[in-house]
Amino acid sequence: MTKKQKNVLCRIIIAAALMTALPFVPAEGWTRFVLYLIPYFVIGYDILRKAALGIVHGKVFDENFLMAVATVGAMLLGLYRETRGLEGEFAEGVAVMLFYQIGELFQSVAVGRSRKNITALMDIRPDYANLEDADGALKQVDPDDVETGSVIVVRPGEKIPIDGVVVEGSSSLNTSALTGESVPRQVEAGQEVVSGCVNLTGLLKIRTTKEFGESTVSKILDLVENSSMKKARAENFITKFARYYTPAVCGSALALAVLPPVWNLLLGNPAGFSTWLIRALTFLVISCPCALVISIPLSFFGGIGGASACGILVKGSNYLEALAKTRYVVFDKTGTLTKGVFQVTEIHPSHGFLEKEENREDGGAGEKERDRENAAKKLLEYAACAESYSSHPISKSLKEAYGKEIPSGSAANVEEIGGYGVRAVVGGKAVAAGNRRLMEKLGLAWEEPKMAGTVVHVAVEGEYAGYILISDVVKEQAAEAVRALKAVGVKRTVMLTGDSEKAALQAAEALGLDQVESELLPADKVEAVERLLAGKGAGEQLVFVGDGINDAPVLSRADIGVAMGALGSDAAIEAADIVLMDDNPMKLALAMRISKKCLRIVYENIVFALTVKAACLVLGAVGIANMWVAIFADVGVMVLAVLNAIRCLKVNGKRCSAI
Amino acid sequence: MKKTYRIEVDCANCALKMEEAARKVDGVADALVSFMTQKMKVEFAEGADQGSVMAAVRKACKKVESDCEVYLD
Numbered sequence: 001m002t003k004k005q006k007n008v009l010c011r012i013i014i015a016a017a018l019m020t021a022l023p024f025v026p027a028e029g030w031t032r033f034v035l036y037l038i039p040y041f042v043i044g045y046d047i048l049r050k051a052a053l054g055i056v057h058g059k060v061f062d063e064n065f066l067m068a069v070a071t072v073g074a075m076l077l078g079l080y081r082e083t084r085g086l087e088g089e090f091a092e093g094v095a096v097m098l099f100y101q102i103g104e105l106f107q108s109v110a111v112g113r114s115r116k117n118i119t120a121l122m123d124i125r126p127d128y129a130n131l132e133d134a135d136g137a138l139k140q141v142d143p144d145d146v147e148t149g150s151v152i153v154v155r156p157g158e159k160i161p162i163d164g165v166v167v168e169g170s171s172s173l174n175t176s177a178l179t180g181e182s183v184p185r186q187v188e189a190g191q192e193v194v195s196g197c198v199n200l201t202g203l204l205k206i207r208t209t210k211e212f213g214e215s216t217v218s219k220i221l222d223l224v225e226n227s228s229m230k231k232a233r234a235e236n237f238i239t240k241f242a243r244y245y246t247p248a249v250c251g252s253a254l255a256l257a258v259l260p261p262v263w264n265l266l267l268g269n270p271a272g273f274s275t276w277l278i279r280a281l282t283f284l285v286i287s288c289p290c291a292l293v294i295s296i297p298l299s300f301f302g303g304i305g306g307a308s309a310c311g312i313l314v315k316g317s318n319y320l321e322a323l324a325k326t327r328y329v330v331f332d333k334t335g336t337l338t339k340g341v342f343q344v345t346e347i348h349p350s351h352g353f354l355e356k357e358e359n360r361e362d363g364g365a366g367e368k369e370r371d372r373e374n375a376a377k378k379l380l381e382y383a384a385c386a387e388s389y390s391s392h393p394i395s396k397s398l399k400e401a402y403g404k405e406i407p408s409g410s411a412a413n414v415e416e417i418g419g420y421g422v423r424a425v426v427g428g429k430a431v432a433a434g435n436r437r438l439m440e441k442l443g444l445a446w447e448e449p450k451m452a453g454t455v456v457h458v459a460v461e462g463e464y465a466g467y468i469l470i471s472d473v474v475k476e477q478a479a480e481a482v483r484a485l486k487a488v489g490v491k492r493t494v495m496l497t498g499d500s501e502k503a504a505l506q507a508a509e510a511l512g513l514d515q516v517e518s519e520l521l522p523a524d525k526v527e528a529v530e531r532l533l534a535g536k537g538a539g540e541q542l543v544f545v546g547d548g549i550n551d552a553p554v555l556s557r558a559d560i561g562v563a564m565g566a567l568g569s570d571a572a573i574e575a576a577d578i579v580l581m582d583d584n585p586m587k588l589a590l591a592m593r594i595s596k597k598c599l600r601i602v603y604e605n606i607v608f609a610l611t612v613k614a615a616c617l618v619l620g621a622v623g624i625a626n627m628w629v630a631i632f633a634d635v636g637v638m639v640l641a642v643l644n645a646i647r648c649l650k651v652n653g654k655r656c657s658a659i
Numbered sequence: 660m661k662k663t664y665r666i667e668v669d670c671a672n673c674a675l676k677m678e679e680a681a682r683k684v685d686g687v688a689d690a691l692v693s694f695m696t697q698k699m700k701v702e703f704a705e706g707a708d709q710g711s712v713m714a715a716v717r718k719a720c721k722k723v724e725s726d727c728e729v730y731l732d
Binding site: 226 | 723
């Protein structure tokens, strides 16, 4: 509790004690009034002061004013009866103030707690960095004071404070604070590391490449902190609502206090001023808009906090709100649905090559499968060796698939033919590896693969030996992700790609996508998204998911731009509205589920608070509800709404790493 | 020119009132108050003197919500 809260608690206790004691004091008339004024002022002086200040500043209609009018009214009414020789009811006025303060205190503590919980969840801010002295001693400094290029030491259990490159040591890192992923990541000397990860096992020395303020951890914190400033429509609605609501309620209360008695007088009945005044005051207490005003931003903030614990950064409540209404999801292919790394996916030795290899091996008949495997290995070896001098990505994929170290002298007389391929002598045999134009040039017949991708045809000793297919690999979770999106209400999934139609259709079929547009240039992608935007219904949202590196224009054109695999990529974090820190496409469906839950809670709160208030207002106006009901309608509803809002923090009751 | 200031405010509605009040101050192009993070982000108008503008913002906020605080450091 803060000092202010403790102070209020003291006043509540004193006032409550006085209230318990006062009924036993034998006093009448003015004395009794003055005695009750003591707890009244103890508990309510600040409300009265604020109400007075509000009137002075011309801002009358706020909750302080409501409370002041209600309680002062009740006190004066008591005095009126007391001076007439009747027994006045002072306790009610003081009690209203007392319970209002208890409610306020509870709210302030509850909100403060949940705010702290949420910020703690997002608190990945490192407190210090270790700099090494000339004599090897470690010195803790503020991360802000570390210059770019200095070497910092991160011990096991510490957070990496600043982005950099490992210069010494190896370790595994826990990235869960950034990605929500619990599998540790291995790092060794020469690798880049991002701030915010926790060093688990070994001592690391890191040369910083950025200042603290430019590091991933600072950027993410900035982003999340600013996210609550972009307000959702529901929040703006409440702001507007409160602006008209309070004056309207005050007006109604005034009418309730004045009109029925006047009407009674006109009809010649007793006026009943005091009855209607009490009803008007009850009405005022019920009407406080706090429950709504507090619970809605809290819900959104909780949702954003819960999402960020799962490695989903939402840049504003408005995006979290819009995400629930997503009906169209447009994917970029490379790096989003596929891994974006090219791998050897098929090795196809030709018939002739197979026969030759079989003869050579003299393998037992019937072991065709093993022969085929051996032939494939041989084919890959020829191609990998022939291409070993090339720095082309294809050569890299071949080498990776081959897996073994290629001795530097394994290919001789290497001749690169631009636009065709390579010719070389490998193990005493003339090998040619390249595209079909190379085969044409050599006058050889080649086979066409069934699958899409980049093809390397290989010829050995002037005879066609087969082809090796290199293609992008679809992510393991991609098909499941598409299904999960459908399950949370997405109508149409679309893939945009610059790849060939064949490759695009093949991937789309494997993933169960609804629509594919292939062979697109970056500008065509924007056009494609615009066509989809024009075709969607009102209130439906279109999400574009990309890797955030070369699709910034599309990201900004879509209703919601989502960048994936953004850990360590500043450009992606800047460009997108929602950032998925790791590259698991399942996270998008998870984000939608979080958004839906959050929105459901927001609507629950709006409906619940307004219903209870409306019911109590009506009951208050006709005199059924008394001050105690009024207090529940104000404080009770607010507390329930706040407790409900806090549920947003939890993602489906589970920790997100379990999903 | 944008700058973020730490604030102290008790209720969400008061934060909204502070935001409105800050926006009306001369020299403030835009102001955003986050009740959740207890921060106020102020975008200054071209050529405005930050010190005096912020003093005015603080005064305006105090006027609408006497319990609030804006830390100017």
